Amino acid sequence: MSSEQRKAFPFSEFEPQWQATWEAKKAFRTPNPGDADFDASKPKYFVLDMFPYPSGAGLHVGHPEGYTATDIIGRYKKMNGFNVLHPMGWDAFGLPAEQYAIKTGQHPRTTTEQNIEGFRGQLKRLGFAYDWDREVNTTDPDYFKWTQWIFLKLYNSYVNEAGKAAPISELEAQGLSRAEIDARRLAYVSEAPVNWCPQLGTVLANEEVVDGKSEVGGFPVERRPMRQWMLRITAFAQRLIDELDGLDWPESIKLLQRNWIGRSEGAEVKFTVADRSETITVFTTRPDTLFGATYMVIAPEHPLVESITTAEQKAAVEAYQKSVASKSDLERTELAKEKTGVFTGGFAINPVNGEKIPVWIADYVMMGYGTGAIMAVPAHDERDWEFATKFHLPIREVVAAAPKLEGEGGAVCEMEPAACFASEGYAVNSGFLNGLSTAEAKKKMAIWLEEKGLGKGTVNYKLRDWLFSRQRYWGEPFPIVWENGQHASIPESELPLLPPTLEDFKPTGTPEPPLSKATDWVKYSDTATRELNTMPQWAGSCWYYLRYCDAKNNERFISEEAEKYWMGGGKPGGVDLYVGGTEHAVLHLLYARFWHKVLFDLGFVSTPEPFQRLVNQGLIMGEDGQKMSKSRGNVVNPDDVVREYGADSLRLYEMFMGPLEQVKPWSMKGVEGVYRFLARVWRLVMEQNAEGEWSISAGLQDAPADKQVIKVLHETIKKCGEDIEKLSFNTAISQMMICTNSFTAAAVKPVKEIITFLKVLGPFAPHLAEELNARIATKFREIAVSGLLSDQTWPVFDPAALIEDEVEIVFQVNGKLRDKARVPIQATKEEIEKIALASARVQEFMEGKPVKKVIVVPGKLVNVVV
Template sequence: MSDRRKPFPFDEFESQWQQRWDAEKTYRTPNPGDADFDATKPKFFVLDMFPYPSGAGLHVGHPEGYTATDILGRYKRMNGFNVLHPMGWDAFGLPAEQYAIKTGQHPRITTEQNVDNFRRQLKSLGFAYDWDREVNTTDPNYVRWTQWIFLQLYNSYFNEETQKAAPISELEAKGWTREQIDAERLAFISEAPVNWSPDLGTVLANEEVEEWKAKGHTVERRPLRQWMLRITKYAQRLIDELEPLDWPDSIKALQRNWIGKSTGAEVQFDIEGHEVTVFTTRPDTLFGATYMVLAPEHPLVNEITTAEQKDEIAAYVKACASKSDLERGELNKDKSGVFTGAYAINPVNNEKIPVWIADYVMMGYGTGAIMAVPAHDERDFEFATKFELPIIQVVEPTDGSDWKGFTGNGKSVNSGFLDGMKTKDAKKAIIQWLRDNGKGTFKTNYKLRDWLFSRQRYWGEPFPILWDQESGNHFPVDEAELPVLQPEMDDFKPTGSPEGPLAKATDWINYSENAKRETNTMPQWAGSCWYYLRYCDPNNTERFISKEAEDYWMGGDKPGGVDLYVGGTEHAVLHLLYARFWHKVLNDLGHLSTNEPFQKLVNQGLILGEDGQKMSKSLGNVVNPDDVVREYGADALRLYEMFMGPLEQVKPWQMKGVEGVSRFLARVWRVAFEQGQDGKWTFNGKIQDVPADSDATLRKVTHETIKKVGEDIEKLSFNTAISQMMICTNAFTNADVVPLSLFNDLLKVLNPFAPHLTEELNALVSKQFATEATMLSEQAWPQFVEEYLIETEIEVVIQVNGKLRDKLRVNKDAPKDEIEALALASDKVKANIDGLTVRKVIVVPGRLVNIVAN
C-alpha cells in the first residue's frame, strides 16, 4: 500500500507516543517507601515468562502472551490498581556461549546486542512495562543475589520433624561432624551419572540432550563430581501445596507425574552375598518375580558379573553410555539386555532368579534395580518373552481378563500364604511378612531426582565456593565478596575436561595459598528461579527483596504472590518446579512470607506459521514483528494476536487477519477524521458535544461494550471483547452524530488493546473541543449503567398471509393497536396487499404481526 493512502496514519504517531511514554516514565510503578506510592490501592502483579534473548530476535509468536498481560495490566491500572508489569532477560546459557565460541566474540557482547534488539522490538509494540525494573540474569547486581540464594541452600538442611529447611548451625550445635553435615546440606556434592558432551565440554540436562544431539554433538553417560540440590526432600510438599493454586489441571498433572509419588515396599534381595534393595508398588506379586534387572551403571555389576560374561557386559555398558534417559525409557521400544551370570535369592521362597542388566532400568530412578514379574508387567513380559525367561501367574483377574500382562487388582494365586487374598489385603500381608523377617518395609517413593546443578561452562554464574587444598573440604566465600564473577578470558572454549573452561583462569582460581575456586558454573535455571522477586525491588543493594516490597507485591492471604503468570507450556514442569522449590526454601528460612511464587497460571497457545507448522528459520515460515509493525502498525499486530482465537488455543498466523483488524482500527479513526484528496486528515464533524442520551441506541451499545469488554478482559477472553468493540464501532460509523462522551468511552475500553491509536484520537479530539487532554492510561475505566442496558425496543416480524414481508422495531410496551397501525403503514406491506382486502390482523406481542388478506 502507498504511504499516502494508508487506512489511518499510524506511522505518524505510534513512535511518538512510545517516545513520550519513555520520556515521561508513564508506566513507572512506585514501590513502598517512594514518595508517590499509594498504599491504599490494591496491587496487581502480572508477569510474563521472561525471554531468552537470542540473536534471531522476536517472531510474532512471542508477543502473544505479552500482549495479553499488557491489556490486563492497563485495564487494572485504569481500575485503580498499582500494577507491577515488568520485563527482563534470561541471558545466561549454552546457546550464547556456543555462538561466542564460533565467532570469537565475548558472550557478554553478543548477549547485550541481543538484549538491545529485544528491548527495541518490545518497545515498538507499546507494552506498558516499567523499564526501571528491567532485570538481566547476567548483570553483576543480579548474579550477586543468585549466588546469595545458593548459599542459603548450601547453609541449610531439611529438618524431617518440621518438614522445613533449617540452618546448618542447628546441626553444628548438636555436635555433628563435618562429614555428617555435608551429607545433609540442601546444596551438596555428589558423584552423579550425567549426560556429558565431550565436544560441547559440558553436562547437559536430560531435556537438552535430544536438541544438541540433533545438532551433531555427542552425548554420553558418565559419573562426575557435581553440585546437586536436594529438591527430593520437598517432593511431598510440592505435590500437596500445588492444590490451592489456580493453575490448569493439565499443568498440575504434569507436575505430579514428574514428581511421581508411589507407595509400596522396599524388598531386600541377596546377590552372591551382596544385599540389593528393590522398590516395588506391587509387593503382592513377589512370588511371581522370575528374574532381576540392574541398571548398567549399578555399582554391583562389575562385582557380580561372572568371568564368562564380562566382555559382553562391558560392551553393553559402553553402548548404554551413549543413550539418553529418553532413549532408554519412553523411546525404548526394542528391549535389550545381557545376563550377568549371577543369581539373586527371592526372599519369599528362596528361589534363585537370574540377574540381568538392561538399559530400561536407570540408576536415576528408584534404586537402580527391579524385580521382574513378567506375568503382570508389560515391559517385563516383553523382555521375558524375548529372552525366554519364566512367566508365572500370581494375580487372577476377577473380571475374566487374560492374566498375561494383567496389571490390575485381583486375587493372589501361586503365592504361598497370600493365595486367595485380594490385592489390597495381600499387599498388607506381604509387607508385614517382610518386616517380621527383616527383608523389607513399607516405602513411599518418588520419581523426582535431586537437581543436578553443575555445568562446565564459562557463560554462567560461578559457584561462590572455595576448596581447601589441605582438607579437601569446600566452604563458601564471605557474602561481602559477592558477586563472584567470571574472569575476563580470551579463550573461553571448552577443554573437554570436567573442570570446565574456568579451569584455565589460573590466577582467578588460586584464591589463596590453600584455597582454590570452584570451576563449575550454575545452569541457566538458576537465574530464572527467582527473577519475579527481583522485579519487586530491582535496585536494592542491601537485600534481594525488601520486606516492605515483598509484603506488598507478594503478600496477602493467597498461597502465591504473583497474581497472574503467563507463558508457554514448555516450562510446565521444570522451571515452575524449580521456582517453587527455591521459594519454599526461602520461605522456610524466613526470607519470604509467602509459600508459593505464582497464584494463577495461564499458558498461551502456540502461534504457528501460515503453513500450519511451528515457526522456525529452517522452514522459512517465521514472521518478524518488525515487518508487521512497519506495514500495519503496532496496534494492528497487538489486536490481531488477541483476535485470532482464545488465548490458550494453538492457531496459525494469517496476514489477511492483520489486514482485517487494521481495517477495524481505521473505522475507529474515521469516526472522527476523513481524508481529503491531498491525503491530509481533517476532523469530519460527526463527533459532537451533545448529551449521551440524545441517541439512546448509541448509548445502549456503548454501555453494553463497557460491560462486556471489562468482563471479557477479566476472563482473558480478548477475542470476544474485540468483537464487541467492532459492533460498537459499526454503530458509530452508521450514525449521523456521535456524542463526544460516548466516543470517549469507546476510546477508553479500546485503549488497553490499541494504546497508540486511542491516545492519538483522545489528544486530537480533546484539542478539537478545547478540553484538557489527560492520557487515557491515566483516566478511570468507564462505568456502565445497568438501566441503559435494558432493551426498550424489540423487533417484530410482519407477515402477509404467513409470508415474511418486513421487520419493524417498536417499543417493547407498545399496545397491539399501535403495532397493527405501524405494520399496515409499512411500504413493503402496502405493496403486498395492494388490491386485496384485509380480512384479519393477528398481533402476537413481542413476536409478529400476520395480516390475512385476499
Template sequence: MSDRRKPFPFDEFEPRWQQLWDAEKTFRAPNPGDADFDPSKPKFFVLDMFPYPSGAGLHVGHPEGYTATDIIGRTKLRQGFNVLHPMGWDSFGLPAEQYAIKTGQHPRITTEANITTFKRQLKSLGFGYDWDREIATTDPEYVRWTQWIFLKLYHSYFNQETGKAAPVSELEAQGWSRSQIDAVRLAFIHEAPVNWSPDLGTVLANEEVEEWKSKGHTVERRPLRQWMLRITQYAQRLIDDLEPLDWPEGIKLLQKNWIGRSEGAEVCFQISTASAEASHAVEVFTTRPDTLFGATYMVLAPEHPLVAEITSSDQKEAVESYIKACAAKSDLERGDLNKDKSGVFTGAHAINPVNGQAIPVWIADYVMMGYGTGAIMAVPAHDERDFEFAKKFELPVVQVVQPIGDADWQGYTDPGTAINSGFLDGLTTADAKTKIIDWLEAEGKGTRRINYKLRDWLFSRQRYWGEPFPLIWNRETGEHAAIPESELPLLQPDMEDFKPTGDPRGPLVKATDWIAYSEQFERETNTMPQWAGSCWYYLRYCDPRNSNQFIGEEVESYWSGGGANPGTVDLYVGGTEHAVLHLLYARFWHKVLHDLGYLSTNEPFQKLVNQGLILGEDGQKMSKSRGNVVNPDEVVRDYGADALRLYEMFMGPLTEVKPWQMKGVEGVSRFLARVWRVAMEQDQTGEWTLSKKLQNVPCSDKALLKVVHETIKKVTEDIAKMSFNTAISQMMVCTNAFTAAEVVPLKEFTLLLSVLNPFAPHLSEEIHRLIGNSSQLAHQPWPEHDESALIESEIEIVVQVNGKLRDKITVAKDAPKEDIESAAQATEKIQEQLAGKTVRKVIVVPGRLVNIVAN
C-alpha cells in the same frame, strides 16, 4: 503494504506515544517508601516468562503472551491497582558461549547487543512495562544475589521434624560433625551419572540432549563430581501445594507425574554368584508387592555399583560392552520412549524372598539409578515393560493376579485377585498389598515406603558463561567452604579462550590466577546452570535496586499481598515448554527462602496461563531452518504495532495453537482504520481533520447507546477471562454501529476508545488527543457500563399477512394487544397488502409476531 498508502498515519503517532510513555514513565509501579506510593491501592503483579535474548531477535510468536499481559496490566492500572509489569533477560546460557567460541567475541558483548535488539522490538510494540525495573541475569548485581541464595541453600538442611529448611548452624550447635552436616546440606557435592558432551565440554540437562545432538554434537553418559540441590526433600510439599494454585489442571498433572509419588514396599533380595563367597543384599522398591510371587527375574541399572561385583566371568565382556553402549543414551532415550527393549544377563541370581526361588539378574537400560534403588523385581505377567522384555529374552511369565472381568492377564496391571501367591491367594489387590507388607516387615525382608521419581537437581555446568559457584576447596583436606558474602558477586575472569578443554572441571580451569584463592584454597571451576537466574527473577523485579537485600521486607510483603495470597505473582503467562522444570525449580527455591524467613508466601505463582504456539503460515513451528519466521519489525512497519497486537489476540483463544496469516493482519488493520475514520476524515490534500459526524451532543439513538454499553460490559468481562478474541469481536460490532450512525456522539465514542485502549493503545490515545483531551486514557478510570441502557424498552415484531412475512414494526415492550394490532395494520407495506381485502382475523403472538388474515 510498504509500497502503498497507509489507511491511517500509524507510522507517525505510534513512535511518538512510545517515546511519551518512556519519558513520563507512564507504567512505573511505585514501591513502599516511594513518595508517590499509595498504600491504599491493591497490588497486581503480572509477569511474562522473560526471554532469552538470542541473536535472531523476536519473531511474531513471542509477543502473543506479552500482549495478553499488557492488556491485563493496562486494564488493572485503570481499575485502581498498583500494577507491577516488568521485563528482563534470561541472559546466561550455552548458545551465547558457543557463539563466543565461534567468533572469539566475549559473550557479554553479544548478549548485550542481543538485549538491545530485543528491547527495541518490545518498545516498538508499545508494551506498558516498568523499564525502571529491568534486570538481566548476567548483571553483576543480579549475579551477587543469585550466589547469595545459593549460599543460603549451602548453609541449610531439611529438618525432617518440622518439614522445613533450617540453617546447618542448628546442627553444629548439636555437635554434628562436618561430614554429617555435608551429608544433609541442601547444596551438596555428589558423583552422579550425567549427560556429558566432550565436544561442547559441558554437562547437558536431559531436555537439552536432543537439541545439541541434532546439531551434530556427541553426548555420552558418564559419572562426574557435581554440585546437586536436594529438591527431593520437598517432593511431597511440591505436590500438596499445587492444590490451591489457579493453574491448568494439565500442568498440575505434569508436575505431579514428574515428581512421581508412589506408595509400596522396599523389598530385600539376596544376590549371589558362583564365584562369590558372600551374597549381596539389594533393595528393590515396588508399588505392587502383592505380585512378589510372580517375580521371575531381576534387573539392575547398567551403572549400578554391584554390577561389576556380581557379573560372572563368562558374561563380563557382554556386560561391559552393554554398559558402554548405554553411556551414549540420555535418560529420555532409556525411559518410556524406548520401545526396543535391550539387556544382558549378568550370570548372577537373586533369591525371591517370598518363595526362595533363584531368579536371573539382568542389566537393562530401562532401569536407571535415579529412580528408586536402581534395581527392580520384574513381574512380566503384570507389567508391560517387563512383559516385552520377558518375551524378547524368553524369560518365565507367571500369572499372580486374576483380572476383573474378561481382561487378558498377560501384561494386566490393574487391581484383581491374587492367585498362585501362597498365603495371598484369594485376596483383593488392596488386601494382598497390606498383608504382604506386614509379612515382609515381620520377617525382616522389607518395609513400607513412599517413593518419588523426582531426582535431586544436578546444578553443575562446565561452562564459562554462567554464575561461578561462591565456593572454595581446601587443597590439603579436600573440604569445600563458602566464600564470605562480602566477596559477592564473584564474576568470571576475563578470558579470551572459552573453548572446552575436555576437562570436566570446565573452561575456567585455564584461569589459573583466578582459581588461586589463597595458598590454602582454590576456587570451584564449575558454574551454575541457566536455571539459577530464572528461579527467582520475579522476586528481584520487586526490588531491583536494593543493594542491601535481594528483596526488602516491606516491599516483599506488599507485592506478595501481605502473605494472604498462595503465590507472589498474581498472573504468570508463558509457554508450555517450561511446564515442569522451570516452574518446579522456582517453586523449590521459593519454598526454601520461605522456610528461612525471607518470603511471606509459600509459592511463587498464584495463577498460571500458558499461551498456545503461533505457527508459521505453513502450519509448522516457526524456525529459521524452515524459513517460516515472521519478523515483527516488518509487520509493525507495514501495518503498525496496534495491528500486530490486535491480530495476535484475535487469532483465537489465547491458549490454543494457531497458524499465522498475513491476511488476518490486514483484516484487523482495516478494523483499526474504521475506528480512525469514525473520528477523522481526509481532505483532498490528504490531510486528516476531525469528522463532521463527530459531535458533542447527547446520544438520542437508543440502539447505539445499547451497543456501546454492551461493549463496555463484554470487553470488561472478557478481559477478566482472558477471552481477548471475543472482546475484539464486540468492539468491531460497536465500531460498525458508529460507522452507520449519522451522528457520532463524542461521549459514547470516547467510551469505545476507552475499552479499545489496552488492545490498541497508540491509536486510541492519538484519537483521544485529537478530539480535545489533554490527559492519557492510560490515566483514566476504567469505564463502567450502564445497566439501564441494556434494558430493552422496545421490541421488534414481525407482521405477516396470511402467514407470509410482509413487514416489521417496533413497539413498546409492554404495549397492549390493541395497540400492536393497530400499529401492524398502519404501515405502508401492510396497507398495500390489504388493499381491496377484508381483514377477517388478527392473531397476536406476544413479543414475536402479528398475523393478519384477510381475503
C-alpha cells in the same frame, strides 16, 4: 498521494510518538512501598510474563501473544484502581548464548547485550506498559549476586524432622561431623551419571538431549559418572505435590507436575547377592508379587555391576555398558523400544523363598530412578514379560483375577502373551499370601519384610535430585572454594563473584571446565581454589519474579516491605497472574516452587507458593498450519507486521485469533481484518480530504447520543470488563466491533460516548486510543480527557441503559419481508399495526390494494395481507 497518505489511518505517524511520550513520562512506573508516591490503600496486581531468552533471531509473532494478554489486563487493572506490577527482563545465561558467541566469534556478553537491545526495541515498538525501571538481566552482576546468595542459603541449609529447610548451624550445634553435615546439605556434591557431550564440553540436562544427541548442535551425548553439584529437591517432593491443590492452575499442568514427581507407595526389599555379603535394594509398588520375582535387573551404571559380574561375562557386560552410555534417559525408558540386556553371571537370593535368581543389566533401569535395581515379575508386568520372553527367563503366576488356593507350590509355567496379568487381583502361588486380595497382600508382605529385617513399607518418588552444575563459561560461578578436598562457601561480602574475563571461553573438550583456563582467578588463596563449574540456566529464572518487586535494592534480594506487598503477605498470595508457554510446564515451575519453599522456610518470603494463577497461551502456528521454523520458511517477524499494519493491529489480531489457550494458525488476512476495524474507529473521529490530509470529522458533535448507541456502549463496557477478567479477549474485541458499527450507523457521532469507548479500547489498542483522544482535544477541549487516556478510570456501565425498552419488528406484505422498525416494547397491537401500515416500503408493496387482514405477533412481526 503518498503511500503514507493512502494508508487507512496514519498509524506510523503517531505510534512511535506515543511510545516516546510514555517512556519520557515514565507513564507505567510502579511505585514501591517506601516511595513518596506509593499509595498503600490501593490493592496490588502482579501480572508476569515468562521472560524471554534473548536469542539472535529476535522475537517472532508467538512471543507477543502472551505479552499482549498481560498488557491488556495490566492496563485494565490500573484503570480499576490497582497498583499494577508488570515488568520485563531477560533470561540471558546459558548454552545457546555461548554457542551463538562461539559461532560468531564474539564474546557471549557482547552478543547477549546486542540481542537484548534488539528484543527491548521490538517490545517497545509494540507499546507494552512495562515498568522499564524494574528491568532485570540474569547476567547482570547486580542480579546474579543474589542468585549466588540464594545458592549459599541452599548450601548452608538442610531439611529438619518437620520437613522444613533450616540453617545448617543447627546440625553444627548438635556436634555432627563434617561428613554428616555435608551429607544433609540442600546443595551437595555427588558422583552422578550425567549426559556428557564431548563436543559441547558440558553436562546436559535430560531435556537438552534428543535421540542421543545434544539439542544444541546435534552432537553425540554419552552417559558417564562425574562429580556434580546437586540440589536436594527430593526432600520437598511431597510438599510440591500437596501444595498444588490451592493453586489456580490448569489441571493438565498440575497433572504433569504430579507425574514428574511420581509419588508411589510400596516397599523396599533387600536381596542378598549370592555367595557374597552385599545386598541389592529394590523399590516395588507391588510387594505382593515378591514370590513371582524370577530374575533381577540392575542399571548398567550400578556400583555393584563390576563386583558381581563373572569373568565369563565381563566382556559382554562392558560392551553393553559402552553402548548404553550414548543413550538419553528418554530413549532408555521408551516403552515401545525393543528390550536389550546382558546377564552378569551373578545371582541374588529372593528373600521370600530363598531361590537364586539371575541378575541382569538392562538400559531401561537407571540409577537416576528408584534404587537403580528392580525385581522382575514377568507374569504381572508387561515390560518384564517382554524381557523374560526375549531372553527365555522363567515366568511365574502369583496374581489371579479370582481367588484360588491350589497350586501353592509356585510352579514355573511358560505363558502366552495374553496371560500377562498386570492388574490387581488375588494372591496365588505365594505361600502365606495365598487367597488375599492385592491390597491385603501388600500390607501383609510389608509387615513381614519389616519383621524379618528384609525391607519395609515406604513411599518412593520418581523425582531425582536436581543436577545443578555445568561445564561451561557462560553461567553464574559458584561461590564455593575447595581446600584439602573439602568445599566451603565464600563470605557473602565477596558477592557477586564475577566470572573471569576469558578471551578463550570455549569448552576444553574434556570434563575440565573452561574456567580452569583462568589460572589467576582459579587460585583463591595459597591453599584453596575456586569451584570451576557454573550454574545451569535454570538458576536465574528460579527467582526473577521476586527481583522485579525490588529490582534496584543493593542491600537485599527483595525488601521485606516490597515482598509482603507484592507477593501478598500471609494470604494465598504470590504472582496474581503468570502467563507463558507450556514448554515450561514442568521444570521451570517445579524448580521455582522448590527455591521459593526454601526461602519461605528460612523466613525470606511470606508465601509458600510463587505463582497463584497460571495461564498457558496456545502456540501460534504458521499460515501452513505447521509450527513456525526457519527451515519451513513460515516464520512471521512482528516487525514486518508492525511496519505494514501498525502495532495496534498486531496486538489486536493476536487477541482476536481465538481463545488465548488454544493453538491457532497465523493469517495475514486476519491481520488485515482487524486493521480495517481500527480504521473504522479512526474514521469515527477523523476524515480525510482529497489531498490526503486528516481533520476532525464534521459528524463528530457534542450532541445527545441515540438511545440505541448508548445501550450498545454500556453493553460493551460491561462485557469487555467481564471478558478481560476471564482473559476472553477475542469476544471482547467482537463486542467492540459491534459498538463501532453502532457508532458508524448513527447520524451523529456523539463525542462524549466515543471518548468513553476509547477508554475501553485503550488496553487493546493504546496508540490509537491515545491519538484519537488527543485529536478530539483540539476541538473539544472541555470534553476530551486531559493527560493520558491510560491514566483514566475504567468506565462504569449503567444498568438502566441495558434495559431493553424497544424491540425490532419485521414488517411483511403477503408473508414477504419488506421493512423493519424499532418500536416501544410496551406498544399495543393497534399501535404496532399503525406503524407498519405507515411504512413507505409496506405501502409500496401493497400497490394500493385494500387490506384483507393484518396479523400482529407482538415483539416479532406484522404481516399485511392484501
